Amino acid sequence: MSEYIEGENLDITSANSDEDNEMTEEEKSKLRKGRKVKIIIGILLVAFIIYVIIDSTTTGYIRTGVTSFLEWIEANPIPGFFIFMVVYFFATVFFFPGSILTLGAGFVFANAFGLGVGVLLGTLSVFFGAASGATMSFILGRYLLRDSVAGLTKKYVIFEALDSAMSEKGLRIMILLRLSPIIPFNAINYISGVTAISLRAYIIAFVAMIPGTVLYVFLGASAGSLTDSASSGENSTVTIIVIVVGVVFGIAAVGVTS
Numbered sequence: 001m002s003e004y005i006e007g008e009n010l011d012i013t014s015a016n017s018d019e020d021n022e023m024t025e026e027e028k029s030k031l032r033k034g035r036k037v038k039i040i041i042g043i044l045l046v047a048f049i050i051y052v053i054i055d056s057t058t059t060g061y062i063r064t065g066v067t068s069f070l071e072w073i074e075a076n077p078i079p080g081f082f083i084f085m086v087v088y089f090f091a092t093v094f095f096f097p098g099s100i101l102t103l104g105a106g107f108v109f110a111n112a113f114g115l116g117v118g119v120l121l122g123t124l125s126v127f128f129g130a131a132s133g134a135t136m137s138f139i140l141g142r143y144l145l146r147d148s149v150a151g152l153t154k155k156y157v158i159f160e161a162l163d164s165a166m167s168e169k170g171l172r173i174m175i176l177l178r179l180s181p182i183i184p185f186n187a188i189n190y191i192s193g194v195t196a197i198s199l200r201a202y203i204i205a206f207v208a209m210i211p212g213t214v215l216y217v218f219l220g221a222s223a224g225s226l227t228d229s230a231s232s233g234e235n236s237t238v239t240i241i242v243i244v245v246g247v248v249f250g251i252a253a254v255g256v257t258s
Contacts, residue, residue, distance in 0.1 A: 062096060066096075067104075070104040070107070070108050073108045074111055077113065084105060085125050086129070087129070088129025089132045089133040089136070090133065092134055096186075101126070103216055103217075103220035103223070104220060105122035105125055106119060106218060109125070109221070110221035110222075115221055119221050122221065123210070126213050127213050131209070134189040137190050138192055138193040140190065141189070142193040142194065143193075164196070166192075166196050166197040171204060174208070176208075179211070181212065
């Protein structure tokens with residue numbers, strides 16, 4: 001009898017072991033599928049970003065399309081306000097230079113509604129479009145690359161230190177990065193996603209985008225034409241102003257967040 005019970009127990013143990021092995025295989029299969037999806041999304045994203053960068057320095061098809069789009073918004077400002085946010089969302093995700101759209105928004109909305117209202121509407125449309133696009137870039141960066149970076153933090157002390165800093169003081173760091181005019185806006189969105197900063201701190205730091213957004217929208221609103229607005233950001237005086245404003249608000253941010 002005892003031999004029978006022991007044999008039955010062995011069978012049950014063996015069955016449970018098989019189930020564990022089967023679950024392990026399922027998990028491995030899901031992991032492999034997840035990696036394939038990440039690779040496909042990553043390749044498509046990188047391919048489109050490369051196209052945008054190459055096009056901006058060669059044919060300029062996208063830039064021409066943006067100019068036509070801004071002209072349409074000038075003629076249709078009310079629906080254009082909402083559509084502009086959608087376009088800015090995709091522009092942020094796919095690394096299109098945001099300054100062109102930001103300056104253009106200032107020009108077209110100021111022409112349609114006057115300087116004061118135009119700057120306000122331009123700032124709102126740019127801010128919400130950029131913030132939503134930056135959030136999506138952050139999520140994509142975390143989904144595609146966070147696991148790989150987490151592995152690096154275990155192997156290299158410098159990565160662990162950076163990751164720890166972003167985890168503990170992520171809000172302060174992100175505010176300073178958002179206020180700095182020399183930090184590429186589109187790139188920092190993806191880079192932040194692979195660090196340990198919380199999504200909450202990342203989103204709160206969006207408030208630091210407001211000063212630069214208002215400045216660029218106002219510059220665009222002050223331009224004499226849509227072409228002038230597009231080239232306003234390349235002006236050396238504008239560059240100096242942006243840097244000074246970034247430094248001033250950066251110092252203020254240290255005081256507020258310390």
